[in-house]
Each structure stands twice: as structure tokens, then as C-alpha cells.
Amino acid sequence: MKTVLVIGGGITGISAMYDLQKWKKNNHSDVRLILTEGSSELGGKISTVHKDGFLMEAGADSLVSRKASMMSSIEELGLEEEIVYNATGRSLIFADGELKPVPADAVFGIPASVESLATTTLVSAQGKVEALKDLYTKNETFTKSDSIGEFLEYFLGKELVEKQISPILSGVYSGNLHDLTISSTIPFVFDYKEEFGSIIKGLEANKAKFQSRSGAKFFSFKSGLDTLINGYVKKMEDVEILKEYKAVKLEKSQGRYLVTYENGEIIEADQVILSIPHDAAERLFENTALEKEFAQFTNSSLISVYAGFDIPDDVLPTEATGFVTATFELSCNACTWTSRKWEHTSKQGNLLIRMFYKSSHPRFDEINGKSKEELLQVALADIEKSLGIKAEPSVSEVTDWSEMMPNYSITHPQSVEDVERSLAEEYPGIYISGCSYYGVGIPDCIENGANTAKKVIQKL
Numbered sequence: 030m031k032t033v034l035v036i037g038g039g040i041t042g043i044s045a046m047y048d049l050q051k052w053k054k055n056n057h058s059d060v061r062l063i064l065t066e067g068s069s070e071l072g073g074k075i076s077t078v079h080k081d082g083f084l085m086e087a088g089a090d091s092l093v094s095r096k097a098s099m100m101s102s103i104e105e106l107g108l109e110e111e112i113v114y115n116a117t118g119r120s121l122i123f124a125d126g127e128l129k130p131v132p133a134d135a136v137f138g139i140p141a142s143v144e145s146l147a148t149t150t151l152v153s154a155q156g157k158v159e160a161l162k163d164l165y166t167k168n169e170t171f172t173k174s175d176s177i178g179e180f181l182e183y184f185l186g187k188e189l190v191e192k193q194i195s196p197i198l199s200g201v202y203s204g205n206l207h208d209l210t211i212s213s214t215i216p217f218v219f220d221y222k223e224e225f226g227s228i229i230k231g232l233e234a235n236k237a238k239f240q241s242r243s244g245a246k247f248f249s250f251k252s253g254l255d256t257l258i259n260g261y262v263k264k265m266e267d268v269e270i271l272k273e274y275k276a277v278k279l280e281k282s283q284g285r286y287l288v289t290y291e292n293g294e295i296i297e298a299d300q301v302i303l304s305i306p307h308d309a310a311e312r313l314f315e316n317t318a319l320e321k322e323f324a325q326f327t328n329s330s331l332i333s334v335y336a337g338f339d340i341p342d343d344v345l346p347t348e349a350t351g352f353v354t355a356t357f358e359l360s361c362n363a364c365t366w367t368s369r370k371w372e373h374t375s376k377q378g379n380l381l382i383r384m385f386y387k388s389s390h391p392r393f394d395e396i397n398g399k400s401k402e403e404l405l406q407v408a409l410a411d412i413e414k415s416l417g418i419k420a421e422p423s424v425s426e427v428t429d430w431s432e433m434m435p436n437y438s439i440t441h442p443q444s445v446e447d448v449e450r451s452l453a454e455e456y457p458g459i460y461i462s463g464c465s466y467y468g469v470g471i472p473d474c475i476e477n478g479a480n481t482a483k484k485v486i487q488k489l
Contacts, residue, residue: 031060033485034288034298036276038066039073040471041463042304043261044478045485050267052486060489062268063296065288067275067305071262074433074464075471077253080424082376083337084253085383087428090371091115091247091254092471102475106260111250113373121352122151122196123359123415128352131193136239137201137215138194139185141232149193151355156188164227168219176439177214178206184228196353200363202469204329204389204436213437213468251373257471276305279313279459286459288313300458300485304478306433307465319451325444326465328432330388330397334408335367335381337424342368342380344418352415359411360396362387380418384408387434401427435465460484 033049035042046064053060070076074088094114103109120131131138134145143164146157163184171180177198182190195206202214211219221231232239239246250256262270278289279301288296303310311323350370353363363385368375375381386396386407396407405425412418445466452459460481467477 031300031489032296032298033060033062033300033302033489034286034296035062035064035302035304036288037073037302037304037463038064038068038071038270038272039304039463039474040075040258041073041474041478041481042066042302043071043258043265044475045302045304045462045482046268046478047261047265048479048482049485050265052482052489053267058489063271063298064265064268065271065274065276065290065296067273067291069273071270071272072255072258074430075254075258076428077255078426079253080426081337082379083335083381083424084371084374085335085337085367085381085424085426086249086254087333087426088430089254089471090365090367090383091249094246094248106257106264108250108256108260111252111256112248113251113371115247115249115370116350116372117246118348118350118369120197121346121349122193122355123352123364124151124192124355126358128346128349128415130349131197134236135193136232138197139181139218139232140189140229141236141239143229146189146229151193152189156186156192159186160189162186163222163229167226168222171211171219173212173216173219174210174439174442176207177209177211177218180211180219181206181228184222192355196355199389200353200385200387202437204438208436208438210437210439210441213441249371249373254471276309276313278315280315281456286456300460300488302460302462302481302485304462304481306463307435307461310461310465314456316455319448319455322444322447322451325440325447327436327438329434329436330393330432331430331434332386332396332404333426333428333430334384334386334404335424335426336384336405336408336412336422337375338380338382338418338420339423340380340418340420341378342366342375344380345369345416357391359415360390360392360407361385361411362390364411364415381424382412382416384411397431401429404429435469437469458488 035046076087078085121128132145132149134141140146218228222228225231275291277291280287286298307326351365361384365383367383368381404427462481
């Protein structure tokens with residue numbers, strides 16, 4: 030009997046195992062399927078917390094609606110009736126001591142029309158004129174492997190990128206735009222430049238792709254994102270799921286692989302999917318060359334602070350669901366008005382706010398290493414300065430993802446290829462998967478899990 034082992038019970042590993050089980054049933058195979066997870070809960074960075082009438086997502090909080098491929102999975106799991114969409118509202122940027130609106134007609138802060146560029150209050154007249162260069166300048170040098178920051182600055186100007194685009198786009202992709210490639214962020218802007226001769230004109234012609242359900246761009250589930258995890262697991266009745274199994278060593282043994290766990294147990298497998306962070310995968314091997322290749326990947330940090338108040342959320346500015354920061358007056362990178370954006374997160378309609386602190390912020394070192402109570406006080410100070418709210422929270426939740434958020438640098442695609450090649454040569458049947466390599470969004474992780482399962486199935 031063949032054995033397939035998936036190490037890591039985050040959404041990627043779960044997706045891979047789900048597809049492997051489907052194949053097993055359809056082909057009446059006797060393959061043994063084992064999923065191991067180092068912690069006591071499955072889900073990885075998907076973790077829903079319920080406290081005193083509030084629902085808080087300690088990790089990711091939603092899925093992108095335009096990733097239509099997700100919907101087939103949702104239907105297959107029978108979760109269609111559980112879906113909730115975000116409330117829409119103006120996006121804001123905190124700059125010069127106040128909250129300023131991002132033009133509604135913009136995608137990741139990039140103007141989707143000349144009118145959108147003309148009416149923004151975030152950019153000077155000179156900056157707007159500079160951005161018009163996009164309308165008449167051809168792309169003769171850039172490829173998708175180049176920096177998204179350099180690409181946008183070249184055609185749209187430095188000021189527009191720094192004041193309106195970077196605060197939003199850097200927040201989504203957790204990094205400096207100059208260190209991120211076009212292909213790993215928003216490759217469609219490159220395609221639009223090629224096809225329409227202008228990023229702005231391309232976005233204007235494709236507005237419908239970035240809108241759904243009257244503008245709702247994201248969705249979640251009534252009882253939280255872990256509904257998705259539970260939906261997958263409920264279907265995996267023919268999979269051995271072992272929690273609190275932390276892998277510590279992987280070695281070859283007569284054409285198979287032995288995986289040793291912290292509890293002393295050893296699992297023998299024919300094929301292994303490593304759906305764990307790159308640094309955790311690196312520690313499994315006693316192979317100097319492979320260690321160097323894994324070491325090419327880097328992580329950043331993210332701290333999330335929720336604060337729930339016994340006051341109604343209508344104390345917030347109207348027609349908005351949060352803000353990002355363009356200056357360093359605040360310690361945070363962004364703030365989501367969770368109870369406004371997601372009605373299901375506050376049963377009483379009370380105010381729930383989520384603050385984000387990333388290592389890309391120049392002031393991050395000031396708060397890094399603080400206790401949870403100290404981090405809550407930092408968040409309350411930022412809330413008071415930006416929103417004028419001085420109330421004490423009735424509920425809070427602090428999540429510290431120190432050195433756990435993948436960075437996708439310009440060399441990232443090559444680094445992934447290097448590791449894949451070495452594994453294929455020295456450890457055939459061992460596969461990497463997950464957000465360290467193939468995309469950080471939940472739909473990206475699910476797709477990657479399915480693609481990795483296909484590789485295993487080809488050998489089975």
C-alpha cells in the first residue's frame with residue numbers, strides 16, 4: 030500500500046489532501062492518506078475567535094470575490110448559504126493628520142479614469158500632471174519580472190505612487206513595492222499597458238472585473254472563515270488527521286521517506302507534501318545545499334490588534350470601512366472598521382476595530398517585543414489620534430505573526446525554481462506548497478494545494 034503524507038494543516042495542505050481523497054474514491058485506490066499538524070488546531074493562519082458577541086479573525090479575514098474559481102469549491106462543500114459579503118464604503122488614507130478619501134474610481138489606489146486622477150485630494154497638481162505620462166508613454170523596457178514599484182513610478186509618477194498607491198498595495202502584499210515583482214502582485218496592469226498603451230485606460234476598460242454584487246469585493250462566512258476549514262475536514266472521512274504532530278526530521282530510507290515527529294513517532298511515506306513555512310521545511314533536512322536554497326526566502330512580521338467597544342459603530346465616519354496610512358504619524362499601517370465592513374462580526378452592532386502593524390513600518394521596532402497589553406495600548410492611542418475615540422474596549426484580541434509573513438522579492442520565482450529542482454533531483458516525491466512559495470491569498474493557497482495534489486496523483 031502506498032502512503033501519501035501531508036505535513037501542515039493550513040488551508041493549502043487541507044486543499045491538497047481533499048483533492049487526494051477525491052481521487053482515491055473515484056479510482057477505488059487503497060492509498061493511505063495522512064495529514065499531520067504541529068498545533069492543536071487545523072487552519073494555519075485562518076483562525077476565528079468568538080468573544081462576548083464579537084467575531085474576530087486572528088488571521089486572514091476574507092476571500093476575494095473576483096477569484097471565481099473559488100466558488101466551485103464553495104458549492105462542492107455545500108457552503109453557499111453561509112456566504113456573507115462585505116459592506117462597501119469609501120476607502121480612506123490617513124495623511125497630514127486627517128482621513129482623506131481614495132477616489133472611488135480606483136483599483137489598489139491606481140486611477141481607473143482620468144477623472145479619478147483629476148479629483149483626488151491626495152496628490153498635488155504637479156503630481157497629477159506627472160501621472161498623465163502613462164497616457165502617451167510606451168513600455169519598451171519592463172517585463173513582468175521587474176519591480177512593480179519601479180514600473181508604476183515610471184509611468185504614473187513618484188508622488189501618486191507614494192501618496193495613493195503604495196499605502197494600499199504595500200498593505201495587501203506586505204512589502205516594499207520596489208522589492209516586489211509585477212508578476213507576484215498585480216500582473217494585469219502590465220497586460221493593460223501592453224494592450225491599451227495605458228494602465229489607466231486599461232483599468233477603465235476592465236472596471237467590471239473588479240466589481241461584484243454592487244461593489245462587494247470580498248466575502249466570508251456567517252460563523253467566520255474557519256467555516257471553510259471545517260467544511261473541508263468534514264468531507265475528509267478517509268484521511269488520518271493527526272494534530273499536535275510536529276515534524277522534526279525527514280530522511281530517505283530504501284526508496285521511501287521516514288518523517289520523525291517531536292513526540293518520537295515515525296511515519297513512513299512514499300510521497301510527502303511539505304505544506305509548512307519555508308524555514309520549518311528547511312529544518313527537516315540534513316542537506317547543506319538545500320538549506321542554502323531555502324535560506325533565499327525571507328519573512329516579515331505582522332501584529333494584529335482587535336478592540337471591541339460597548340458603543341455603536343455609527344460613531345465612525347460614514348461611508349467608509351477603514352483606512353491605510355501614508356505617513357508615519359501613526360504606528361499602524363492600516364485600520365479596518367470591522368463591525369462596519371462585516372456586519373456579522375458584531376451581534377449588537379457595537380464598534381469593532383482591527384489595527385495592523387507591519388515590520389515594513391519605520392516605527393515597527395518601537396513596538397516589536399511589547400506585551401499584548403502594551404500592544405493594545407499602542408492601538409488605542411492610534412485609534413484616539415485617527416478617530417477621536419477614547420473609550421476603553423470591552424474585548425480585545427492580539428495576534429503576533431513575528432517573522433511569519435512571506436516576502437515575495439524580485440528573486441522569489443527563481444528561488445522557488447531552485448528548491449523545486451533540488452528536491453526533484455535528490456528527494457523525488459517530496460513537494461513544497463503553501464504561501465511561502467505560490468501566493469498568499471486563500472484562493473491562491475487552495476489552487477496551489479490542488480496543483481500539488483495533481484503532481485502526487487501523476488505518480489500514483
